[in-house]
Each structure stands twice: as C-alpha cells, then as structure tokens.
Amino acid sequence: MSSKKGRVxxxxxxxxxxxxxxKYPIEVREAKSDDDFDSIVRINRSIFPHDxxxxxxxxxxxxxxxxxxxxxxxxxxxxxxxxxxxxxxxGYKRCITxxxxxLAIDTNYHREGFASSLIKISLIKFQHLLQKRLxxxxxxxxxxxxxxxxxxxxxxxxxxxxxxxxxxxxxxxHIYGSNEYGxxxxxxxxxxxEPIVEKFMEEYRALKL
Ligand SMILES: CC(C)(COP(=O)(O)OP(=O)(O)OC[C@H]1O[C@@H](n2cnc3c(N)ncnc32)[C@H](O)[C@@H]1OP(=O)(O)O)[C@@H](O)C(=O)NCCC(=O)NCCS
Numbered sequence: 486m487s488s489k490k491g492r493v494x495x496x497x498x499x500x501x502x503x504x505x506x507x508k509y510p511i512e513v514r515e516a517k518s519d520d521d522f523d524s525i526v527r528i529n530r531s532i533f534p535h536d537x538x539x540x541x542x543x544x545x546x547x548x549x550x551x552x553x554x555x556x557x558x559x560x561x562x563x564x565x566x567x568x569x570x571x572x573x574x575x576g577y578k579r580c581i582t583x584x585x586x587x588l589a590i591d592t593n594y595h596r597e598g599f600a601s602s603l604i605k606i607s608l609i610k611f612q613h614l615l616q617k618r619l620x621x622x623x624x625x626x627x628x629x630x631x632x633x634x635x636x637x638x639x640x641x642x643x644x645x646x647x648x649x650x651x652x653x654x655x656x657x658x659h660i661y662g663s664n665e666y667g668x669x670x671x672x673x674x675x676x677x678x679e680p681i682v683e684k685f686m687e688e689y690r691a692l693k694l
Contacts (some may be wrong), residue, residue: 493598502560509561513606516555524565532589556607566594580627605685630674650675
C-alpha cells in the first residue's frame with residue numbers, strides 16, 4: 486500500500502482509515518498478543534535500528550517496560566501501523582507526570598494522521614487505565630514531556646500541534662548514545678496538559694473507543 490493516498494478520519498462521530506474508496510475501522514488499544522508485540526518489534530527495528538542491536542534485544546526491551554502499556558493503532562482489525570509507549574514518572578499522585586517515551590509509525594503510513602490519532606486516543610486510555618489501576622477517579626495526567634532529536638522536525642511539529650509542548654532548556658547531549666540521527670536531543674514539555682486531555686475526551690466521547 487503506498488503512502489499519501491490514505492487518511493485517518495477522526496472526529497466526534499467517526500474513526501476510520503480512508504484508502505481509495507474503502508473505509509477501514511481503526512482501533513487504538515493496549516498491545517496484548519504475541520502478534521501485537523511482533524509488530525512493535527518490526528516497526529521499532531525498522532525505525533530505530535540503533536536502539537537495540539538485534540530483534541531479540543528489542544523484544545526484551547519491550548518486556549523490560551512491561552509495567553507501562555504499549556498502545557498500538559490498527560486498521561481493519563489486524564494491521565498494526567504504529568505504537569506508543571508512555572511512562573509515569575516521579576510517582577503516583579493526583580497530577581501525574583508522563584514521559585512520552587517512544588512513538589513510531591510504519592514508514593508506509595507517514596503523514597496520514599496515524600500518529601496524531603494514536604497520541605490523542607492513547608492519552609485518554611492511559612489516563613483511564615491509571616484511574617482504574619489506582620482506584621483514583623480524579624487522577625489526571627497533568628504534565629507531559631519527551632525528548633527528541635534536535636533536527637527531528639516532523640516529530641517536533643507533531644508534538645507541538647497535538648500536545649502543545651514547548652522546548653524547555655538548552656539542547657542536551659547524546660543521552661541515548663549515538664541515536665539514529667547521531668545528534669543531540671531537546672526536551673519538550675507541557676506542564677498544563679489537563680485541559681488538553683479533557684478536550685480530547687469531550688471531542689471523542691461519542692465514539693466507541
Ligand atoms: C514523527 C512521526 C511519528 C509522525 O507520524 P505520522 O503518522 O506521519 O504523523 P501525522 O500524519 O499524524 O502528522 C500530524 C502532523 O504532524 C506534522 N508532521 C508530521 N510529519 C511531518 C513531516 N514529515 N513534515 C512536516 N510536518 C510533519 C504535521 O503538522 C502533520 O499534520 P498534517 O499532515 O495535517 O500537516 C513519524 O514520522 C515517525 O514515526 N517518525 C520516526 C520515529 C520518530 O521520529 N518518532 C518520534 C521520536 S521522539
């Protein structure tokens with residue numbers, strides 16, 4: 486399937502992938518099955534080949550993060566197009582700080598709206614999951630931050646647009662060793678995320694997520 490021909494439609498009443506004249510249902514859900522994790526490894530290895538040296542390490546790395554959910558975005562039930570990993574930092578409290586640790590979309594589907602939808606819906610689901618896990622119904626994700634390559638402009642534009650994050654502080658060094666861009670990282674933060682997640686929840690309340 487070639488890129489640029491499809492588009493994710495996400496609005497108050499619809500969530501689907503439009504490709505040519507077909508509409509495919511989209512789902513954002515917690516990765517659970519071996520197939521889901523195989524897909525995450527496949528996408529991780531193709532997009533971040535330097536993160537893990539071999540596929541087995543990528544698999545182990547995912548297990549290492551097993552306290553935090555990986556959310557995948559799929560269309561037509563089984564096609565996993567991307568994944569996101571968000572991690573709680575600094576402890577459990579009413580106002581949670583969350584690091585957006587990793588996000589990747591299969592290169593065949595870039596610029597079709599998958600990452601934007603994945604971020605929005607996974608945040609709603611992650612907050613709900615934490616509320617349930619801690620039995621704390623008023624818990625909110627209040628702060629989000631992430632690091633990204635200082636010339637990874639596509640990611641920076643995406644995060645600015647969807648999460649309204651801003652760069653904070655100066656560039657930081659190669660904290661992940663030699664990353665795929667071989668460059669320094671920046672930190673982007675939104676310290677007032679609550680209204681944004683509220684807005685997503687309000688907007689997509691009618692969808693069967
Ligand atoms: C960054 C990434 C996740 C974006 O995924 P995507 O599904 O293509 O993003 P979307 O289609 O939802 O894009 C949403 C918006 O982000 C911005 N954007 C995304 N990619 C862009 C690009 N290549 N150039 C310019 N703007 C871009 C645009 O504003 C876009 O909206 P528009 O298409 O309506 O103009 C994807 O390119 C990717 O997987 N990159 C490699 C991994 C990576 O860099 N991850 C983040 C590291 S922290």
